[in-house]
Amino acid sequence: MTDTADYPSDDFYPEPTQPSGWLTDEDLAVVRAQLPLVYVDAVPVRVDDSGDVVAVGLLLRVNTQGVMTRALVSGRVMYHERLRDALLRHIEKDLGPVALPQVPPSPQPFTVAEYFPTPGITAFHDPRQHAVSLAYVVPVTGDCRPQQNALDLAWLTPEEACADDVQAEMMNGQGMLLKQAMAHVGRLP
């Protein structure tokens, strides 16, 4: 759930309801110890002509401990931002501007991942915070290029993505979330 540089640019929300200032990093740190944050998780997939999932896109990153990790598209929902706009923003942030995602027409997520700062309460864990993340499978049809802090974007078959070696490279329970997504689309190996 990396959301470094998670803030939209200043002119992203010109609505009059925008707060005078976004949260500073210090304010966010304080809030994170007091409230659950709203997140979205997107599982980017390639589908065939009949909508059947044929591949899953995973981001390859090096985390702060220097370890290679694989990740889903994930990030915070901003104040006054719709879930579908947050999904689009994070997908564009991670997969580039021409990924052509098909955000689902319904807001019903396939599951909700509850990331707790304490391990063991759910399958999800985030040492930084308590996050409630709405998870969606999002077909992408365009050209995807890893952005920012990602080294690569790899397309794996559902079988590969659920294999132990790949699962071991996913942090905070995202491997579980990926398996839940594959179960939802009928492609759990």
Next chain:
Amino acid sequence: MTDTADYPSDDFYPEPTQPSGWLTDEDLAVVRAQLPLVYVDAVPVRVDDSGDVVAVGLLLRVNTQGVMTRALVSGRVMYHERLRDALLRHIEKDLGPVALPQVPPSPQPFTVAEYFPTPGITAFHDPRQHAVSLAYVVPVTGDCRPQQNALDLAWLTPEEACADDVQAEMMNGQGMLLKQAMAHVGRLP
């Protein structure tokens, strides 16, 4: 739930598992009095860039009593046919070959419509048969043209599609199913 001409052509399923003969109309009539049939209902929609539904496609037909009716895409699932293939086949049959439907990656329908030959058991009624229909919202991005027995395909806003006058033109509870679809996508007026 008009499925006249519902049979695929003879070469549609060349699999070895295909039964030697499809059901004749007489056989189908007999079976319809003895077993629930598997159907799919598709609600064709146009979505904006963020996946939000902006229009619903309804087929305009004249029924056997000479009355103008509006209908969703609906039809039977054939022996040895996957649900997603049945969806594609019926969408192509009703909206033409270049509708470019985005069949959802998950088989989870937004609801199941139980059409009973007896009115009043559920909101759905089909005097011909007991049908269990899995219902999906299907974004279409291509050029849609009514085929076969449909006079027209009209794109209505969710508000228009749920209005009393349009609802009155929908048969067998399909108006209800349309409203359930709009509720699912967060666009019930």
Next chain:
Amino acid sequence: MTDTADYPSDDFYPEPTQPSGWLTDEDLAVVRAQLPLVYVDAVPVRVDDSGDVVAVGLLLRVNTQGVMTRALVSGRVMYHERLRDALLRHIEKDLGPVALPQVPPSPQPFTVAEYFPTPGITAFHDPRQHAVSLAYVVPVTGDCRPQQNALDLAWLTPEEACADDVQAEMMNGQGMLLKQAMAHVGRLP
């Protein structure tokens, strides 16, 4: 989305991960202008032996303007609280300790209501804040008694609950959410 007296008692979360102090009212007011808050909405229902919904429970309250309103069970998810525990807490707070709610086994909500401080962005509006609310239908089998600031709890049929006069008494889009719940359970009139 009334959540007056929304805080659990001091001994509710004795975990070591609890922050040293809950948010004060002042702190919450500040945060509300900067972050979306996580909420749950529960639609309490009575079901028959086959699980079919026969009645919906609505709370009758007088709001701060002295107007009679009807409401669903709704409230904030606290830091370090699971969604299902938040559902139970708010149901107990509003329906009493012996309502015997059947919280669904899956965290998948039937929809997500996005309450915006600005009207018109979604069907949901909350002048106080941006709230992202996960909505569940929750059968209750026990004895329900309105608590705290509610005058009464009325059990209405789905038809009555969706009627214009009742809908007019529901605030912030909760009438819409109720109709979405009825659509989900196949009981939209």
Next chain:
Amino acid sequence: MTDTADYPSDDFYPEPTQPSGWLTDEDLAVVRAQLPLVYVDAVPVRVDDSGDVVAVGLLLRVNTQGVMTRALVSGRVMYHERLRDALLRHIEKDLGPVALPQVPPSPQPFTVAEYFPTPGITAFHDPRQHAVSLAYVVPVTGDCRPQQNALDLAWLTPEEACADDVQAEMMNGQGMLLKQAMAHVGRLP
């Protein structure tokens, strides 16, 4: 998907719409080669006070080859029978009359299992037929006793139920369906 003795007794459906005769075994055999049949699959679970799944109930049977197998509750939907009534009937048939199942208020299944007579098209396979099965997680709160052809009903933790040895005893892809159910309730190991 054992449905031996799957027929309700003669007085089960006294409605006037009942066909003059139920399908004989010979007729059913013919139909099975021509049409997909409608099934329901129920995953019986025990839940704790907050609705979290703590155990899964699996039926222990000896199949026609003399092999011990574990199975979910599964069976055909009859003509003129509602899905929720079919669920109740099959649960009572397999778990006894005082299992006290909580059939979900919504007809939306967590997935649809497409059992094909040809292996490999989906994860589900039934050599007898093409069945389209709507799958539900059903909490049961009463006393469950295996009926008829089952030797035992075992309550396993989600971890045990998803373990390789138990999965190997489940036929036709029901092990997969069980894992999909656990993914849906957030309890996939």
